[in-house]
Amino acid sequence: MSNKEKVPENTAVRLSLCLRYLREMKDDENISSEQLAQLTGIPSARIRKDLSYFGQFGTPGKGYTVGKLKEQISKALGLDRQWNIALVGVGKLGRALLNYLTFKKSSFHIRAGFDVEREKIGKKISGVKIYDPYQMPKIIREKKIHMGIVTVPQEAAQEAVDLLVISGVKAILNFSPVRVVVPRYVKLRNVDLASQIEVIPFYLAKDNFPDR
Amino acid sequence: MSNKEKVPENTAVRLSLCLRYLREMKDDENISSEQLAQLTGIPSARIRKDLSYFGQFGTPGKGYTVGKLKEQISKALGLDRQWNIALVGVGKLGRALLNYLTFKKSSFHIRAGFDVEREKIGKKISGVKIYDPYQMPKIIREKKIHMGIVTVPQEAAQEAVDLLVISGVKAILNFSPVRVVVPRYVKLRNVDLASQIEVIPFYLAKDNFPDR
DNA sequence: GAGTGTGAATGTATTCACAGCA
DNA sequence: TGCTGTGAATACATTCACACTC
Numbered sequence: 001m002s003n004k005e006k007v008p009e010n011t012a013v014r015l016s017l018c019l020r021y022l023r024e025m026k027d028d029e030n031i032s033s034e035q036l037a038q039l040t041g042i043p044s045a046r047i048r049k050d051l052s053y054f055g056q057f058g059t060p061g062k063g064y065t066v067g068k069l070k071e072q073i074s075k076a077l078g079l080d081r082q083w084n085i086a087l088v089g090v091g092k093l094g095r096a097l098l099n100y101l102t103f104k105k106s107s108f109h110i111r112a113g114f115d116v117e118r119e120k121i122g123k124k125i126s127g128v129k130i131y132d133p134y135q136m137p138k139i140i141r142e143k144k145i146h147m148g149i150v151t152v153p154q155e156a157a158q159e160a161v162d163l164l165v166i167s168g169v170k171a172i173l174n175f176s177p178v179r180v181v182v183p184r185y186v187k188l189r190n191v192d193l194a195s196q197i198e199v200i201p202f203y204l205a206k207d208n209f210p211d212r
Numbered sequence: 213m214s215n216k217e218k219v220p221e222n223t224a225v226r227l228s229l230c231l232r233y234l235r236e237m238k239d240d241e242n243i244s245s246e247q248l249a250q251l252t253g254i255p256s257a258r259i260r261k262d263l264s265y266f267g268q269f270g271t272p273g274k275g276y277t278v279g280k281l282k283e284q285i286s287k288a289l290g291l292d293r294q295w296n297i298a299l300v301g302v303g304k305l306g307r308a309l310l311n312y313l314t315f316k317k318s319s320f321h322i323r324a325g326f327d328v329e330r331e332k333i334g335k336k337i338s339g340v341k342i343y344d345p346y347q348m349p350k351i352i353r354e355k356k357i358h359m360g361i362v363t364v365p366q367e368a369a370q371e372a373v374d375l376l377v378i379s380g381v382k383a384i385l386n387f388s389p390v391r392v393v394v395p396r397y398v399k400l401r402n403v404d405l406a407s408q409i410e411v412i413p414f415y416l417a418k419d420n421f422p423d424r
Numbered sequence: 425g426a427g428t429g430t431g432a433a434t435g436t437a438t439t440c441a442c443a444g445c446a
Numbered sequence: 447t448g449c450t451g452t453g454a455a456t457a458c459a460t461t462c463a464c465a466c467t468c
Binding site: 012013016017019020039040041076077078079081083091092093095096097099100101106107108146147149170171173177178179187189191192193194195196197198199200201202203204205 | 224225228229231232251252253288289290291293295303304305307308309311312313318319320358359361382383385389390391399401403404405406407408409410411412413414415416417
Binding site: 006008009010043045046049059060061062 | 436437438439440441444445446
């Protein structure tokens with residue numbers, strides 16, 4: 001049975017981190033929430049609670065079986081299937097992500113890139129073919145793409161997002177440093193790298209520092 | 213006078229976002245917290261409260277003067293001075309950040325890059341000279357570098373961080389997808405891009421989606 | 425009248441601490 | 447005995463709503 005409380009905002013991020021460490025272990029090993037806490041830096045009680053929203057996977061006195069835990073977390077996060085991705089904006093950051101995601105085998109598969117630069121269009125970069133943005137609706141339909149990653153300059157961000165939305169994508173990860181708007185039925189997540197840097201001096205001065 | 217409550221965790225991130233929009237406006241314009249809310253997507257009351265931790269910058273019935281507000285936020289975030297940065301790991305992601313930070317004039321100046329790859333050492337990339345990591349303590353001292361950005365592969369992350377720490381750096385932004393440990397007097401911030409992607413299917417399935 | 429600044433009310437997340445199971 | 451799973455306690459963050467100022 002699974003805990004009926006509301007799942008907190010970053011349970012998923014924490015479990016994703018746990019999963020990364022579990023992947024480096026053997027399936028038949030055992031691990032306690034306390035050991036996982038050591039590895040990840042997340043308090044053990046938090047880990048147990050995060051897991052409890054999805055079921056009871058542990059054995060009192062013993063801990064968790066790595067293989068089973070991996071499987072359960074993957075399922076909880078929706079990583080037990082294949083997700084097709086479009087990358088919009090194939091600049092330096094885009095290529096870094098491309099590179100990252102095409103290397104390791106995972107639930108994610110970048111199926112197409114889009115860029116306005118003529119020289120890139122038609123080429124393959126890290127094995128991914130680059131298209132002209134006007135082809136987006138067609139390509140996204142054909143390739144059954146579920147989510148978009150936006151790494152275009154900020155001036156182009158809203159336009160890129162709009163194109164993804166009319167193409168039928170249901171989730172967008174936006175790396176451009178502006179707020180963009182989407183219809184309510186589209187899931188949008190913003191990652192603002194500029195702020196991450198800009199914010200450091202504040203925490204340096206103050207003694208408010210998070211995220212150890 | 214300034215509100216004596218404790219400053220919440222992501223006040224700084226929110227103010228950094230506000231600042232980005234303010235920078236595109238004329239200094240003598242006026243803006244209300246409600247207008248700023250429209251631009252940023254942050255509720256107006258939250259903006260007013262965030263500002264209130266640092267002083268009273270507005271005029272009732274009128275709003276804020278853009279120029280003054282920019283100045284005050286910059287000061288609150290510690291952006292009213294120059295920060296020297298070392299980039300450790302000059303791969304694709306590193307170069308994306310390099311490119312980003314060297315382009316726009318800002319409070320941040322990347323003064324040196326470090327990488328183990330022989331071909332890169334001695335070269336300049338986006339105007340920044342690349343050094344062998346063993347030179348780190350010397351270079352960081354000479355160039356008065358305050359903070360380090362780590363974009364090395366995960367196996368090398370702890371080593372890179374340790375080198376930065378013994379070189380005397382007081383703040384580190386870690387982009388590698390593992391937890392690294394630092395002494396308590398060093399400020400560490402982790403940005404985990406892999407999790408950002410991995411977590412999307414969860415929010416897609418559930419109807420828990422943040423960060424509009 | 426319009427919009428700030430802020431206590432008080434509400435909502436969310438984390439941590440504690442322990443009963444209960446293997 | 448050792449560790450899970452989870453209510454209850456605490457800490458933290460956001461939002462409301464309004465007295466007050468220009």
